[in-house]
Amino acid sequence: xxxxxxxxxxxxxxxxxxxxxxxxxxxxxxxxxxxxxxxxxxxxxxxxxxxxxxxxxxxxxxxxxxxxxxxxxxxxxxxxxxxxxxxxxxxxxxxxxxxxxxxxxxxxxxxxxxxxxxxxxxxxxxxxxxxxxxxxxxxxxxxxxxxxxxxxxxxxxxxxxxxxxxxxxxxxxxxxxxxxxxxxxxxxxxxxxxxxxxxxxxxxxxxxxxxxxxxxxxxxxxxxxxxxxxxxxxxxxxxxxxxxxxxxxxxxxxxxxxxxxxxxxxxxxxxxxxxxxxxxxxxxxxxxxxxxxxxxxxxxxxxxxxxxxxxxxxxxxxxxxxxxxxxxxxxxxxxxxxxxxxxxxxxxxxxxxxxxxxxxxxxxxxxxxxxxxxxxxxxxxxxxxxxxxxxxxxxxxxxxxxxxxxxxxxxxxxxxxxxxxxxxxxxxxxxxxxxxxxxxxxxxxxxxxxxxx
Numbered sequence: 001x002x003x004x005x006x007x008x009x010x011x012x013x014x015x016x017x018x019x020x021x022x023x024x025x026x027x028x029x030x031x032x033x034x035x036x037x038x039x040x041x042x043x044x045x046x047x048x049x050x051x052x053x054x055x056x057x058x059x060x061x062x063x064x065x066x067x068x069x070x071x072x073x074x075x076x077x078x079x080x081x082x083x084x085x086x087x088x089x090x091x092x093x094x095x096x097x098x099x100x101x102x103x104x105x106x107x108x109x110x111x112x113x114x115x116x117x118x119x120x121x122x123x124x125x126x127x128x129x130x131x132x133x134x135x136x137x138x139x140x141x142x143x144x145x146x147x148x149x150x151x152x153x154x155x156x157x158x159x160x161x162x163x164x165x166x167x168x169x170x171x172x173x174x175x176x177x178x179x180x181x182x183x184x185x186x187x188x189x190x191x192x193x194x195x196x197x198x199x200x201x202x203x204x205x206x207x208x209x210x211x212x213x214x215x216x217x218x219x220x221x222x223x224x225x226x227x228x229x230x231x232x233x234x235x236x237x238x239x240x241x242x243x244x245x246x247x248x249x250x251x252x253x254x255x256x257x258x259x260x261x262x263x264x265x266x267x268x269x270x271x272x273x274x275x276x277x278x279x280x281x282x283x284x285x286x287x288x289x290x291x292x293x294x295x296x297x298x299x300x301x302x303x304x305x306x307x308x309x310x311x312x313x314x315x316x317x318x319x320x321x322x323x324x325x326x327x328x329x330x331x332x333x334x335x336x337x338x339x340x341x342x343x344x345x346x347x348x349x350x351x352x353x354x355x356x357x358x359x360x361x362x363x364x365x366x367x368x369x370x371x372x373x374x375x376x377x378x379x380x381x382x383x384x385x386x387x388x389x390x391x392x393x394x395x396x397x398x399x400x401x402x403x404x405x406x407x408x409x410x411x412x413x414x415x416x417x418x419x420x421x422x423x424x425x426x427x428x429x430x431x432x433x434x435x436x437x438x439x440x441x442x443x444x445x446x447x448x449x450x451x452x453x
Contacts, residue, residue, distance in 0.1 A: 046367035046406055046422075050340070056396040057373040060389070061382035064094060064439065068385045069103045069333065075287060076105065077300040077307035077321055077334040079435070081366075082410040083140075084345035085444035087381070088337055089147035092301045093154055095335070099299050100158070100168065106294035108155075109286055111279075111302035112172035113139055114254045115181020118247060121170045124155040131156070136450055139177035141347070141359070142412060144449035169294065173282040173302075173320075176275070178258045179206055181251040185229065188248040194232045201225050205259070219259050226252040243293070250285065257281075273317035276306060280323035304409055307334045308434040312409060312427040336435035338407045340371035342444030346414040356453060361446040362418065364425045366408030370400070374442035385437040401431045 069076060078095050080088035092108070099105035110117060116138045123129045131149035138144065152170070159167040182202060189195065201221035204210060214222070230252040237245045257278050264271040283300065290298055300307060307321045324332045341364070348358040374380050389398045409427045418424045431438060 044365070047341075047365045050367045050369040050372050050406070052369075052372070053376065054369060054373055056394070056400075057370055057384075058376055060394060060397055061373065061377065061384065063379075064091075064381065064383050065098065067095065067098055067335070067383055068388070068437070069099065070330070072331055073333045074297050074331045075283065075300060075324060075328060075333070076297070077302065077324070077332065079302065079304035079307040079334065079336045081304050081336075081338045081408040082344040082346075082444065083142040083303060083412050084410070084447050085339070085342065086145075086147060086447055087339070087441050087444045089145060089447060091337065091439060093147070093151045096151070096299055097154070099297070103297065104295045105297040105299050106167075107169045107171060107286070107290050107298045108151075109171045109173050109283060109298055109300050110143075111140075111174055111300075111306060112143065113174045113177040113181060114172045114247075114282060115179070115184055115251055116140075116174075116177060117170050117172035118180070118184045118251075120152055124152055124159055124170060125167065126156070126159065137180070139180065140412075141449050141451045142447065144451055145447045147447065169290075171286050171298075173279045173286065173300070174275075175254050175257045175261060175278050175282065178255040181254060182206060185248055185251045188233070188244060189229065192233075192236055194229070194236060197225065197228050197232060199225050199229075202255070205255075213265075214259065214262060216263075219263060222259050223256050226256050246289065254282070269315050269317050276318055276320040277323055279306065279320045280327075283320065283324060284327070303411070304336050304338075304434070305411070308336065309334060309436075310433060312429050312434060333436050334434075335437050335439060336407075336431065337439045337441070338368050338371045339366060339441040339444045340368055340374065341365040341442070343446045344410055344444060345446035345449065346410065347412055349413045349415045357451075358453065359449070359451070360414075360416075362414050362416075364408070364410070364419055366426055367406045368408060368440070370405065370431075370438070371407070371440040371442065374440045377442075380442040381440060383437065383439050386432050387436060403430055404428050405431055407431065 076095075076099060078091065080091070082088060096105070096108050119127075119129070119137070120134050123131065123134055131152040132146065134152065135148040136144045138148075155168050155170060201218060202225050204218065205214065205222050230249055233245060233248050233252075261271070261274060261278065264274065283298070287296070287298055290296055302320070305312065305316075306319055308319050309325045310322050311317070311319050321332070321334050325334075343361050343363045345359055345361050348360055350357075370384070374382055384401070386401055389401065391398045406426050406428050408425060410425045414424070
């Protein structure tokens with residue numbers, strides 16, 4: 001009897017323990033659910049707040065065909081909120097057509113190394129090659145797309161339909177990737193009988209197996225060799241400077257700037273500012289050239305962060321757009337872009353040098369209340385010219401674009417948990433501080449670049 005009593009008592013204790021554990025489990029489950037809900041709300045509350053119809057925006061929205069280009073504008077900068085979206089790559093051609101056909105622009109300048117675009121320019125002038133193969137050889141993988149090939153093919157077809165003096169040109173204003181530029185330079189030297197110059201320093205600079213940074217002596221050697229090449233080109237050409245000769249001289253200068261850029265230790269604000277100033281310098285050089293051989297009007301295509309009139313955060317000392325605005329004033333017009341939601345393609349940020357190069361698609365929302373209004377447009381996109389807005393007649397929208405607004409800004413390089421960190425793909429600043437107008441898209445889709453892993 002005593003044994004049976006103890007057994008029953010033990011079962012009762014176990015039952016009580018199980019009941020307590022069940023209660024604890026329920027409490028923990030509730031806590032987990034509450035935390036999850038808070039995380040979801042925390043991550044998306046701005047998106048929810050932005051997801052409502054705004055009649056003030058809708059009434060003043062314009063189509064892309066209505067893009068306004070004042071007569072005094074000589075440099076038209078088109079931005080992109082992400083390098084990895086089909087819609088933004090297509091906008092390059094869409095806007096270029098408008099600028100060429102309605103406003104007399106004759107050149108587009110990409111966020112790509114100056115040397116990278118020389119083969120592309122030769123192609124659109126009627127040279128041999130295939131557009132897709134040409135873009136696939138560019139240093140930035142973001143350009144290895146059908147959209148960029150379509151851009152080249154349209155320019156080539158346009159040039160075939162007009163006199164030589166009306167032909168379009170394509171340039172690059174960046175200075176990070178000297179390989180293609182030096183290949184052009186070497187070919188130019190061979191064709192023009194320029195030889196006997198020591199180029200061992202340049203070859204070491206471009207050696208893909210080089211791991212060590214250049215020291216000051218090595219950097220100076222590269223510059224000295226480039227200077228000798230430049231002198232030889234100028235001496236050979238005399239006063240007879242054709243387009244290729246002009247570009248060959250520019251390549252020597254651009255690689256010298258690349259060397260200075262490489263001397264920075266680690267990526268920092270000063271390094272970024274150096275690049276943007278160098279790019280602005282290249283834009284000025286290209287504009288001056290186009291004043292001589294074209295219409296003196298050029299279109300830029302780059303990330304929003306480069307074409308904007310100022311940096312979107314205090315860590316940015318300057319931007320290319322800031323430099324151009326200070327120099328050219330109202331002759332520089334910058335058109336930013338944004339989207340409300342969508343998927344973009346980006347390189348995966350590597351955590352170590354041994355990690356392979358990879359690209360993935362990532363989904364984000366920007367919580368941009370203006371971009372949300374594209375949902376109600378027939379083609380899911382629209383244009384706003386901030387200069388057209390009146391503080392009296394369009395007060396609600398005028399106040400909106402002159403106040404801090406959350407918009408998207410995705411660089412080339414992302415990671416899986418990046419969605420949790422809003423600052424990695426959103427900025428918060430008054431749109432009018434950055435741009436003169438904007439193109440808004442409701443959603444974006446990822447590019448599909450070809451590359452070797």
